[in-house]
Amino acid sequence: MSINRRDFIKTIGIAGVTLTVGNELLAAPKKEEKEIEFSGILIDTTLCIGCRTCEHVCAETNGLPDTSDEETGSNRQPTEKQLCVINTFNVDGNEIFVKKQCMHCNQPACATGCLTKAMKKTDEGPVIWTANKCMGCRFCMINCPFDIPKFEYHSPNPKIQKCKMCFERLKEGKKPACVENCPAEAAIFGKRRDLIEIAKARIYAEPDKYYHHIYGENEVGGTGVLYLASVPFEKLGFKTNLGATPYPEYSKEFLYAVPVIFTVLPALLLGMHSASKSENNKIEKEESYE
């Protein structure tokens, strides 16, 4: 077995092709840094009266079964049949209602991991899913820190279901259905930056009423849905251990290493191969002299 010049060029050629793919890959995450004003939703749990109107209009808008007679609880999760849920918490004798749905992260883990770009962050802000791209690998479900995407396990043509911030309505210039129909104005829709200002203003205006934190301002690098509350968020079932690092950062290191390994390793292997071969030849020659 010997390597000649042609093989060498072949090897390098293959490495080169992959390298260009690798370079594109390096460029990919940078796109998110581009200055875009995402839209978002601010949910003020101190205003929510727990009427569950949002649950009903959400089901209606998305063509899903109405679940208005379902019991509430403190640990209901969005499902493939119900994209947003209201949970009830009892803190120091007060009932607090919390709406739960996709957070529409600024740098969503679900979309970063999606190998078909079926899941993607739109320039407007919503994170949406495209049926004819998705291959149903469910990696988005593994990656989402909030366990939001849900899969239709009992369908031969399954979809990934999650809140899409009523992306179609937004394009028609309307607000998300849940926001538009909230009778208590507990949820407001707007540019994320403005929503943060509003939230801060509310905390400043009534410092005793609010717990001084906007959930989603920094969590996992910032989310499109923001929350205000009167008590610490861990009491309301929020994950408070997620950190402020954008989730794509965690796999970036590996992705950056890929093109480097692809250039260095083949060259190294080739070098080792020639070295060991010539050494072998030497030994063989010496043996034949003896």
Place this chain on the structure above:
Amino acid sequence: MNNNVNISDRGSKSLIRFVISELKPRGKIFTPFNIISGLIILLSLVILVIRFAKGLGSVADASQLHPWGLWISFNVITGVAFAGGAYVLTFMVYILNMKKYHSIVRMTVLWGFLAYSFYAGALILDLGRPWNIINPIIGNSFGLSSVLFLVAWHFILYIIAQFIEFSPAIAEWLEAKRLRKILVSLTIGTVIFGITLSVLHQSGLGALFMMAKAKIHPLWYSEFLPILFLISSIFAGLSIIIVVGSICQKVFKNQLKSDYGDSYKNIVFGFAKICAVAMFVYLFLRLLVLIHSQQWALINTHIGYWFLLEILGFVLVPFIFFIYGFKHRSMLLIHIASIMTIIGIILNRLNVSMIAYLWNDPLAHYPTWMEIVVSVSVILAQIWIFRWIIYRMPILRKSPDWVPEDEEK
């Protein structure tokens, strides 16, 4: 003139006749192994019909919180670690020129090639919308920021690379002398390419879980996961070759060259040494991770004991056995060590992807019997094909006489 048309020197008509005659089974058909494995495979075909007609949830434990079940955790993530023997061995034989291991290369590459093909198949069974698998392949929708995208592509390319590495055996079987020459000339290039791909996707399987940071128990999650997956694939792959190789030696006695026994022993001792070194590095790294993360307190919990069982029982103990087995030239000890290592790797991969993944989820997640049947039959089908090829092509036996001696295998 005829030669330009026919890849084989047999002539095209007789080539077809030859291939058809080779398709017929050899040896006894109704052995216990064949009957049992045949029934299991049939059963799993029925299960798969249900799966595609009614959705994954009708046969698998459909959990929204544990989106990846046994087929991914066991067949893909664990199985690929075991297929790692091929890249380690091709590295030793073709790059480092360690001639001693030459006789076992073909078997290992064949095992690796089949493992990858079948486990990639298992992956497709698990896809909810498999008809869209074309998207990330033909490039109308590249998710370049996805680790899974890289892993998937490396799988595909590596399957092709392994096929080329293995193809001289097919050419020898078909007596295609000229084709063989061309294929052999490709070997070193594909080997280099294949090793690079392997290094990347073995570690990539670990990197898949990087964004599941908040979900995997801190005793298992660390940013070293890709490196740990890579290093453990070395001793996982070699251990499985030791076991498969020894079984082959018993089952395919009539295929072996007369001096095979002794050289095989030497090969196994060599593997034992490499396993021990790799396991030492692996243990050291895991210890480092543990110290670094300051998770001592977590050890004294139920899942902490489980962690200790994995590390001490199925890495440290087989590590010691490998060393002893090597020193005292004990095949028995090395075989025990290999089997324990295999169990340890299964434990580790299932831990990361299933057991320690959302370990505190009150809704326990168990695979259904149907998932298990399909998982097992994927491996059985692989063994069937493996056996079929070994009986027909020069894998364990000598290459035909027309192959130049210094090029054999």
